[in-house]
Ligand SMILES: [Zn+2]
């Protein structure tokens with residue numbers, strides 16, 4: 016496992032750059048000067064240079080209620096990450112998201128399960 020860092024961070028594993036204001040947490044792993052590929056948590060065939068941390072239940076929903084973020088994280092490739100947020104928003108908007116990857120839909124559905132259990136109000140994420 017590497018260090019969570021912004022895309023523009025330097026190859027310096029001992030001193031990771033963490034940008035607390037970054038909208039998404041991105042992980043780039045460089046070992047011995049070589050950029051490594053990482054596997055998406057949703058699909059084993061998705062090998063990408065940068066994976067992103069996704070709050071299964073979006074951070075903004077917790078922030079809106081003023082309670083600490085108690086969401087689990089998923090590490091997914093950028094495409095799956097975006098598809099998951101599209102799926103979350105589609106559900107709120109009443110759109111048909113059935114063409115999206117099934118595992119992204121499942122991950123999106125978990126947001127609503129956690130929200131319901133935690134008293135959070137789902138809101139658009141994109
Ligand atoms: Zn996310």
Ligand SMILES: [Zn+2]
Nearest residue numbers: 055061092095
């Ligand atoms: Zn993926």
